[in-house]
Amino acid sequence: MIKAVILDDEPRGSRLMEQKLKLFSDEIIIEAVYNLPQTALAEITKVQPDVLFLDVEMPVLNGFQFLERLSEFDFEIIFTTAYNSYILDALRISAVDYLLKPIEEDELRDAIRRLKKRMATKANMPKTPAKTKSISKNKIALPTAEGIHLIEKSQITRIEALSNYSTFILTDKKKIIVSRTLKEYENMLSSDNFMRVNRSVIVNLEFVLKYKRGDGGVLELMDGSEIDVSPNKKEELLAKIF
Template sequence: MRAIVVDDERLARNELKRLLEEFPRITVIGEAANADEAIPMIEEMNPDLLFLDIQMPGKNGFELLEALEDTVPEVIFTTAYDEYALKAFEFNALDYIMKPIDSPRLAEAIQKIEEVIEKNKKEDAQESEGELSVHDQVFVKDGEKCWFVRLGKVRLFESMGNYVRLHFDDQKPMILKSLNSLEERLDSKIYFRANRKHIINLNYIDKIEPWFSGGLLVNLKAGETGPGGEKIEISRRQAIKFKDLMSL
């Protein structure tokens, strides 16, 4: 896996890189001392994994993740502070390692990463059946409720950590899938990755407005039995692709 180390302390970066030499599956492809350095590096190099400090000058680690416009890599937080642990897992972090980092604790985190990789490989193998069309019907179970819904009725897919929330009619069930794995199977002429958290059904776009920093804001129409009305931001980078796709 290709990793980037983000930490404002040079000695901490060097020590982590030294420890990572014990794990041949991890290749450090870059390092940054703050969010402003890290964000363009992440977007250009598209790493699989971030080792990310939280307290840094300028944007902190959480703000760095929020600033990423497209897919966010897997994240292991490395910090000297324990009070951010709960918030870290709200960002779907794989692990939260307290400094000073030792080799056994790092090995535990790497094992988690490898388990995630194997799980994703199995999911990819199971989902390599080909593209889903708007006419395909899918079975959705959320708790005690079940639906057999035509895919074309789903106006929005919303990432919720390891789950995806489906928005159709007035329902919002969640399924245990990643947004990336769904994107690979959806018809790209109908479903568009608006940002790192949302895929929208282009047939449900009601209105498009200019938004901050060159992005766009789309309003979605209601389904057959309501309610719709979601407002979804298309990131600056994705707005360029969207305009080409829609000939705007």
């Protein structure tokens, strides 16, 4: 059973989302519903959901600011909003889907299908053991609102740009959002097995499963994600992986 949490500042909106999800009660159980981002920040890690149905436009903290304040999370995101101007930002943090209100049943069904597929892929994803080298060379410090995370570089599958933020996506499903640009980390990781393959994504080449031919091509990673390669990066990439 998939454990779900709803965060929508409008009580009417959260009630409608609850009603729609009850149509899928054989697959999804609603663990909590929040109308205040501040309350969700304090409680969501205790709930340990598989997916968060997240509104974007909210007072005090919008959906993206909420994730940045949370800093580290291992659940999936499905955005539910009346605004279509945040779709690219949603894609850059690897959201499962971006549903525009009023949400149609078929669209919700497709989102749940994608969610189940992603969860299954992650469950079968091999874990990369940490390498035993010096801490200074093998780890990276990620400053967030709640403190500094020391992360093994070998546990980073990719880093994605979100405006002036960077989202680190790890092998254990966790995501860490840091208020620094992708360019800073591109320079920091240039000597490691990382490469910026387009304007928005740095990939750990250890997790590349397949290269698909094309203008720039597409990288398929072990977690099932597909990353477009910029044409001007194609030659450099092929030289590195072959």
